[in-house]
Amino acid sequence: MRKNIVAGNWKMNKTLQEGIILARDLQMALSGKAVNCEVIICPPFIHLASIAAVAGTSIVKIGAQNNADKISGAYTGEVSASMVASTGAQYVILGHSERRAYYGETNAILKEKVKMALVNKLIPIFCIGEILTEREAGKQNKVVETQIRESLFELPVKEFGKIVLAYEPVWAIGTGKTASSAQAQEMHAFIRETIACKYGTVIAEETSILYGGSCNANNAKELFSNPDVDGGLIGGASLSVDTFLPIIEAF
Numbered sequence: 569m570r571k572n573i574v575a576g577n578w579k580m581n582k583t584l585q586e587g588i589i590l591a592r593d594l595q596m597a598l599s600g601k602a603v604n605c606e607v608i609i610c611p612p613f614i615h616l617a618s619i620a621a622v623a624g625t626s627i628v629k630i631g632a633q634n635n636a637d638k639i640s641g642a643y644t645g646e647v648s649a650s651m652v653a654s655t656g657a658q659y660v661i662l663g664h665s666e667r668r669a670y671y672g673e674t675n676a677i678l679k680e681k682v683k684m685a686l687v688n689k690l691i692p693i694f695c696i697g698e699i700l701t702e703r704e705a706g707k708q709n710k711v712v713e714t715q716i717r718e719s720l721f722e723l724p725v726k727e728f729g730k731i732v733l734a735y736e737p738v739w740a741i742g743t744g745k746t747a748s749s750a751q752a753q754e755m756h757a758f759i760r761e762t763i764a765c766k767y768g769t770v771i772a773e774e775t776s777i778l779y780g781g782s783c784n785a786n787n788a789k790e791l792f793s794n795p796d797v798d799g800g801l802i803g804g805a806s807l808s809v810d811t812f813l814p815i816i817e818a819f
């Protein structure tokens with residue numbers, strides 16, 4: 569049975585002190601509650617070790633927002649997957665559209681980042697999604713299929729089976745514009761079918777596919793009720809317990 573997951577991507581928000589408070593408050597809000605999904609928070613790199621120490625052993629799991637495509641060495645400013653893993657983080661977001669758009673991350677670079685994550689036993693939350701003009705041109709399936717194929721489809725089946733996917737239509741990120749429930753389901757079903765064609769239906773059925781893009785307390789329940797939507801990757805609404813908790817409780 570695939571996992572339902574609600575993951576918070578804090579992006580470049582929160583000082584260390586603010587982050588620790590948010591992680592603690594979230595942990596407290598969840599303690600004693602029946603939580604029906606995996607809860608992950610992905611703070612900036614510099615907060616990982618401190619937040620793993622306050623929240624990482626609880627029901628709240630920790631993830632990074634990136635890792636380097638190299639093992640180690642003279643790469644000033646980079647953070648390797650082994651460094652991320654050494655903080656206690658168990659997940660890593662890779663291929664986020666903001667990394668692709670602002671930092672030039674290509675499908676080929678992301679292929680290396682995924683390998684580094686897996687070697688270090690981090691679970692990649694691999695993001696895919698089309699920009700508005702691609703959707704308007706009806707090219708969204710082709711774009712998403714290419715992103716998956718070029719970065720992930722050389723992985724052996726056992727390694728692919730560890731990956732979580734996150735469909736984030738770029739036009740819905742931080743815009744308040746959400747894909748409709750039907751648009752999300754249609755794309756998630758296409759992604760699952762794409763995986764099934766390459767790795768078979770068992771692996772496809774076991775792969776968690778999250779939706780991201782202006783997911784919030786008001787729309788989470790409807791989005792998550794789709795058979796192929798296994799949770800959410802949440803940006804803005806993950807920055808306070810008041811807005812994040814209802815999304816977790818949507819399961």
Ligand code: 13P
Pocket residue numbers: 577664736740741742743744780781782783801802803804805
């Ligand atoms: P928003 O929820 O702020 O739209 O961000 C989505 C996202 O990019 C999560 O990775």
